[in-house]
Amino acid sequence: MITPAQRLELSEQEILRRESLEALKELGINPYPAEKYDISHSSTEIKERFNDDEDFGEVSIAGRIMGRRIMGKASFAEMLDGSGRIQLYVNRDELCPGEDKTLYNTVFKKLLDIGDFVGVTGKVFRTQMGEISVEVKTLTVLSKAIKPLPIVKEKDGQVYDSFSDPELRARQRYVDLVVNAGVKETFVKRTKIINSIRSFFNEKGYLEVDTPVLQPIPGGAAARPFITHHNTLDIPLYLRIANELYLKRLIVGGFDGVYEFSRNFRNEGMDRTHNPEFTAMEIYVAYKDYNWMMDFTEAMLERVALDVNGSTTMKVGDQEINFQRPFKRISMIDAIKEHTGIDINGMDVPQLREVCDKLEVEIDDTMGKGKLIDEIFGEKCEHTYIQPTFITDYPVEMSPLCKKHREDPELTERFELMINGKEIANAYSELNDPIDQLERFQEQMKLADKGDDEAMFIDMDFVRSLEYGMPPTSGMGIGIDRLVMLITGMETIQDVLLFPQMRPEKGAEKDAVSKYTEAGIPEDWVAVIQKAGYRTLSSLKDAKPGKLHQEVCGLNKKHKLGLTNPKLDEVEGWLA
RNA sequence: GAGUCAGUAGCUCAGCUGGUAGAGCACAUCCCUUUUAAGGAUGGGGUCCUGGGUUCGAACCCCAGCUGACUCACCA
Numbered sequence A: 001m002i003t004p005a006q007r008l009e010l011s012e013q014e015i016l017r018r019e020s021l022e023a024l025k026e027l028g029i030n031p032y033p034a035e036k037y038d039i040s041h042s043s044t045e046i047k048e049r050f051n052d053d054e055d056f057g058e059v060s061i062a063g064r065i066m067g068r069r070i071m072g073k074a075s076f077a078e079m080l081d082g083s084g085r086i087q088l089y090v091n092r093d094e095l096c097p098g099e100d101k102t103l104y105n106t107v108f109k110k111l112l113d114i115g116d117f118v119g120v121t122g123k124v125f126r127t128q129m130g131e132i133s134v135e136v137k138t139l140t141v142l143s144k145a146i147k148p149l150p151i152v153k154e155k156d157g158q159v160y161d162s163f164s165d166p167e168l169r170a171r172q173r174y175v176d177l178v179v180n181a182g183v184k185e186t187f188v189k190r191t192k193i194i195n196s197i198r199s200f201f202n203e204k205g206y207l208e209v210d211t212p213v214l215q216p217i218p219g220g221a222a223a224r225p226f227i228t229h230h231n232t233l234d235i236p237l238y239l240r241i242a243n244e245l246y247l248k249r250l251i252v253g254g255f256d257g258v259y260e261f262s263r264n265f266r267n268e269g270m271d272r273t274h275n276p277e278f279t280a281m282e283i284y285v286a287y288k289d290y291n292w293m294m295d296f297t298e299a300m301l302e303r304v305a306l307d308v309n310g311s312t313t314m315k316v317g318d319q320e321i322n323f324q325r326p327f328k329r330i331s332m333i334d335a336i337k338e339h340t341g342i343d344i345n346g347m348d349v350p351q352l353r354e355v356c357d358k359l360e361v362e363i364d365d366t367m368g369k370g371k372l373i374d375e376i377f378g379e380k381c382e383h384t385y386i387q388p389t390f391i392t393d394y395p396v397e398m399s400p401l402c403k404k405h406r407e408d409p410e411l412t413e414r415f416e417l418m419i420n421g422k423e424i425a426n427a428y429s430e431l432n433d434p435i436d437q438l439e440r441f442q443e444q445m446k447l448a449d450k451g452d453d454e455a456m457f458i459d460m461d462f463v464r465s466l467e468y469g470m471p472p473t474s475g476m477g478i479g480i481d482r483l484v485m486l487i488t489g490m491e492t493i494q495d496v497l498l499f500p501q502m503r504p505e506k507g508a509e510k511d512a513v514s515k516y517t518e519a520g521i522p523e524d525w526v527a528v529i530q531k532a533g534y535r536t537l538s539s540l541k542d543a544k545p546g547k548l549h550q551e552v553c554g555l556n557k558k559h560k561l562g563l564t565n566p567k568l569d570e571v572e573g574w575l576a
Numbered sequence B: 001g002a003g004u005c006a007g008u009a010g011c012u013c014a015g016c017u018g019g020u021a022g023a024g025c026a027c028a029u030c031c032c033u034u035u036u037a038a039g040g041a042u043g044g045g046g047u048c049c050u051g052g053g054u055u056c057g058a059a060c061c062c063c064a065g066c067u068g069a070c071u072c073a074c075c076a
Helices: A004-009 A012-026 A043-049 A102-111 A166-171 A173-179 A183-203 A244-252 A290-309 A332-340 A349-359 A369-380 A434-449 A460-467 A480-488 A513-518 A523-531 A545-558 A568-575
Strands: A058-071 A074-081 A084-091 A117-126 A132-143 A153-155 A158-160 A227-230 A235-239 A257-265 A277-286 A313-316 A319-322 A328-331 A389-392 A414-419 A422-429 A473-479
Touching (some): A004 A012, A004 A523, A043 A058, A043 A074, A043 A084, A043 A132, A058 A132, A084 A117, A166 A173, A183 A257, A183 A277, A183 A290, A183 A480, A244 A257, A244 A277, A244 A460, A244 A473, A277 A480, A290 A313, A290 A389, A290 A473, A328 A332, A332 A369, A332 A389, A422 A480, A473 A480, A513 A523, A523 A545, A545 A568
Antiparallel strands (some): A058 A074, A058 A117, A074 A084, A117 A132, A227 A235, A257 A277, A277 A473, A313 A319, A389 A414, A422 A473
8 A cells, every 4th residue: 555655755656656566466466476487588699599581489588678669459568688678569469368358458558667577478570670579478577666767768879868867877876777778788898807807817827815804904005094993802903905915925825826806995085086995906926027027917908808808909088099919118217208308317306306396297395206206207197108008117215015126226126007098007026025125114104204194004914924035026906997997988987886985865854753743743644744844843843833734735635645634723733 | 175067857958137837758548550769649747956045026146055067186
């Protein structure tokens, strides 16, 4: 039954659907049956395998009704299953060969709606318009939708009435996935990308591992962590900002190659490229250096492009990006020289500040040498690298976990991979000198004291592990969400996350029904009073009895609530 | 955190200089032949984000707030 309170809260269409739901039950049809429904084909299988010269035979398919075109005793409907859409042809006398035409006239034409799940069996054929369709012999209601879906129609690539509000799309991803073509495909691709990377690593014999998400010291990156608390231990714990230090401990422990797809958490801003939780993949391989890792990374990405797109080239916006090996390699200092004509090699902090002023690069007083160079690069060079390019040899101050360059102690053996003007991967010859590592951590602490709230914490257990000896190792990290954005051509991280973080939905505040009844207002009328705008008991204080009386009587009539209107003096009593 | 713009029917959006709230799709009723973003006719559906203010009169103007989008700054 639909209660008066529901009648007030639901839209007309929702009420109609609930009434259809009741009507189905009265006909003895369970709108939410428990039994499984056997499916013989997916819609795409049917469309792929249908051949006009052969009898396809009977099929059994199930999915959502996404559109209906009803014409007397014959109708067409569109069914959406997990693989795509297929047209159904529903003929009254095929579906109901006997005298009783209820299933067609009442159930199909009146009680079913767009969004409902049904299963059908029937024969595959091609209509006069040339569309491969299923002629429905049996129809089973599998699940009734009591909320109408947005209707999105499409013809020749032109989309009509698209469900486009970015907030609603992300908040109600289930609706987005159902009605917007291509959304599913993005997420299928995401999984394909991850699977491709995983098989590439597994084929090389590297081991996928799990390391702690709850960490006593949030290490391995410079970022503000989420803090939580463990009751039994009575200690603070942090959600991981990176898994690097744990993977390196495993290299100390004797694994030759380990990797992890790591959900990381950073308590920082949110925008089109940042979500509080995101996925990074990190891999560490013993006895390798960053030159080897560049070759390896190239091979991995070429493989991913081939696995996912079937080609090493892909269009991103106006650009065509080529993942064919080898990628361009250039040192950071050379990149800056190339784009600004200035050779910063060997410059000290005052000189670098001068360069920044000259290039109109914004800086502040807390910035050290590494940060200054990074600013110049970020401002003048980064965005120009459209084709995959390795930028190598970063300043030592920026890379506290990275080994110093074999030829220049001012630099580190680090590379970042730029594609389409953005950083996609980051890799080092890992620092395995425990004494150097401790000093670098201490440098970070000094930065923290200077006000850099992203400087790293010191993880003494990690330093201890290095003291036991870590083989020369190269590690690489890749931002999976951003890689997926690149490969799927999506412009925001929200488009490649199924459930991006959102501000909580806030319903308008309302007092509980009991608060009203305690004040002597009959329960039946509470929802009506709230609908009239008096959502809290206190807001009712200033109400004029005459006006309130008219309002509630009006709502009773308008929404066909079937309540007996109160007398004016009764309403006065509510306000007393 | 700053700036710009937006919030009107279930969805997408009009709404002029302040003067009775609109369209398409969806929905309902009726008609109907294998139709295809089906068609025809008729109809129902609104807290114009919220609260103040100005005004004879506010969806529209002013102020405050809420929510969102975009741009910028920081982080991946």
